[in-house]
Structure formats: C-alpha cells, structure tokens
Amino acid sequence: MRAVLTQLEAQTVQARQVLIVDNGGTLKDSDLAAMPLADRTVLISRPDNPGYGAAVNEARDHLRGDSLLVLTHDAVFSDRLAERLLGALDGREGCAAPLLKFASDRSRVFSAGGSLTRGGRAFHLSEPRDDMPYPVEWVDGAIAMYTAEALERIDWIAEEYFLYFEDVDTGWRLAQQGLDCLIVPDEVAYQQPGAHPMYLGVRNMVLFARKAGIGALSNTCAVAYRAGREGLGRLRRGKSMGVAEAYRGWRDGRRGLSGKP
Numbered sequence: 362m363r364a365v366l367t368q369l370e371a372q373t374v375q376a377r378q379v380l381i382v383d384n385g386g387t388l389k390d391s392d393l394a395a396m397p398l399a400d401r402t403v404l405i406s407r408p409d410n411p412g413y414g415a416a417v418n419e420a421r422d423h424l425r426g427d428s429l430l431v432l433t434h435d436a437v438f439s440d441r442l443a444e445r446l447l448g449a450l451d452g453r454e455g456c457a458a459p460l461l462k463f464a465s466d467r468s469r470v471f472s473a474g475g476s477l478t479r480g481g482r483a484f485h486l487s488e489p490r491d492d493m494p495y496p497v498e499w500v501d502g503a504i505a506m507y508t509a510e511a512l513e514r515i516d517w518i519a520e521e522y523f524l525y526f527e528d529v530d531t532g533w534r535l536a537q538q539g540l541d542c543l544i545v546p547d548e549v550a551y552q553q554p555g556a557h558p559m560y561l562g563v564r565n566m567v568l569f570a571r572k573a574g575i576g577a578l579s580n581t582c583a584v585a586y587r588a589g590r591e592g593l594g595r596l597r598r599g600k601s602m603g604v605a606e607a608y609r610g611w612r613d614g615r616r617g618l619s620g621k622p
Contacts, residue, residue: 362388362434363396369432370397371440374447377425382407382416412621413502414520414527421517424509433503437464437551445548446506449494455511455540456531458500459548460489471554474544475499475529480583481570483529489546496541499532503552514538521619525557526565533573559595559603560610561622563588567614577615584611 362381369376379402381388386408393399405419420429428450430443442459449457461472472485474497486497505528512518515534518527532542563584570580584607592602 365432365434365436366397366402368436368438368440368442372443373441374443376430376443377401378403378423380405380420380423382419384408384410384412384416410621412520412523412527414518414522417502417518418520421512427509429507429509429512431502431505431507433552435464435552436504438504439548439550442504442548442550443506445545449543449545450506450508453539453541454508454543455515455535455538456500456505456507457494457543457545458505459550460544460546461501461503462549462551464551464553467551471552472501473497473546474542475501475532477529477533478583479575480579480586481566481573481575482583482587483526483566489544492546494543494545497532497544498536498542499529500542500544501552501554502528502531503554504550511535511538511540514540521568522561522565523619523621524561524565526562526569530569530572533569557591559588559591559606560613562591563607563610564614564618565610567611568617568619571614571617581611 369379379398381402382405384407386406388404390404393402393404403423417431428447446457460470463469463471470487473489474486475483476486477483477498515538519530535542566584567580588607592604595602
C-alpha cells in the first residue's frame with residue numbers, strides 16, 4: 362500500500378482525496394500516519410471482504426472531484442498516469458485505462474483492452490490497436506479512471522459478481538449509456554493478475570449473460586469453449602480440468618446465485 366501511495370504522491374495531477382478500502386481488515390488509522398498523503402487519506406475497513414464492486418462503491422459518498430482513479434494494491438504506474446487518463450476523457454468517454462503489462466514480465470502485455478463475444482465470453486486483447494487512445498468494449502478494473510457522471514449514470518459498479526466480470530459488466534453498461542471505454546496506449550502500467558477460479562469465472566459469465574440478454578444456448582456454447590480451453594491449460598500444469606467446478610458455476614449462474622460464495 363505504501364508503494365501505491367508513494368506513486369500517487371508523485372503524480373503531476375494531485376488527488377484531492379485518497380480512499381483506501383481494506384477488504385482484509387488489517388490496517389488501522391494509526392498505520393496511515395507515517396504514509397504518504399496521510400493528510401488526505403480516509404481508511405475504510407471491510408474485513409468481511411464484500412468484493413471489488415463493493416469496495417469501489419465506497420467512494421460514492423467520498424468523491425470530491427469529477428473523476429475517480431481506481432487502483433489495486435499492487436499497481437505500478439508512472440507519475441503522469443492521472444494526467445494522461447484525464448486528458449483522454451471528454452464528453453463521450455466514461456472511463457480510460459492504461460496499457461497493462463505483467464508486473465512479473467514487463468515485456469508482456471496483459472491487457473490492451475477487453476473484448477466480448479456474442480455468447481458473453483470476455484477476453485483481453487494482447488496488442489494495442491493503435492498508438493492513440495482507442496475505444497474498447499471494457500477495460501481491466503485494476504487501473505482505471507472513471508468520470509463521476511458516468512458512474513452515476515450506470516449506478517456505479519455491480520456488486521453481484523464478487524470476483525471477476527465486474528469490469529466487463531461496467532463496460533457493457535457504459536455502452537448502454539452511449540459512453541466509451543478508452544485505452545491510452547502510450548501510458549503503460551504494470552500489475553500481476555491472479556488466477557481465475559473456474560467456478561466463479563463461469564458463474565459470473567452466466568450471470569452477466571442473463572443481465573445482458575444473451576441467449577442461453579449461445580452463452581452455454583461460450584461457457585463450454587471457455588471451460589474447455591482453461592481446462593486444457595490446467596491439464597498442462599498437472600491439475601484436473603475442473604469440469605465439476607465449471608458445471609457448478611454454470612448451474613448456479615443459471616439459478617441466479619450471486620455474491621460471495
């Protein structure tokens with residue numbers, strides 16, 4: 362956390378307020394005293410870990426400006442991140458994000474934006490589409506700048522997924538409001554994505570399909586493709602394919618089960 366605050370302190374455009382949402386409940390107000398930006402930082406402790414969406418939505422009652430920069434605890438970024446993302450936003454953009462590379466291998470692109478198939482399978486683009494800001498269907502939620510107006514228009518971040526797919530849902534709902542998601546490719550940041558549990562990945566994919574009006578047959582085919590592809594990858598790593606997990610995820614998504622499992 363100190364590393365992120367240090368990077369925020371060095372920004373060419375300074376934050377009016379910093380909100381730390383501690384989903385582990387391990388930080389105390391006294392811990393912030395010796396950290397950068399302590400004079401404008403608010404700590405919210407959520408030891409119950411309600412998930413990414415609920416954590417971001419804590420900013421709703423604390424937002425002082427007209428934009429919100431969301432960062433995960435391990436984000437690595439330049440001192441011009443805020444300036445460049447803000448500069449890309451104008452009337453039709455709801456959010457902007459940098460080109461993301463792996464923190465463990467800075468030569469590899471993790472996300473150049475996100476795409477979504479007809480069946481509701483979401484995936485990251487592996488190469489930038491242009492050298493200027495360009496629209497994508499969704500951006501990874503690890504590092505993203507949202508306008509306050511856009512967040513209000515979509516009633517903020519969906520909380521039903523708990524883990525993964527919130528960013529896809531956000532991009533889709535922004536598009537319903539005529540707002541774009543942008544990738545700013547000349548601003549490169551770094552983060553290390555975690556592994557997707559098969560159960561949650563499939564369940565949330567099905568939950569999103571129900572919300573977005575994607576047909577059951579089309580979505581089930583997309584789920585099968587995803588589960589098969591990820592299952593083969595698991596086999597190569599000496600693990601089981603996760604067929605039972607995928608089935609439970611599909612079943613529970615069809616039943617509308619959501620939230621923390």
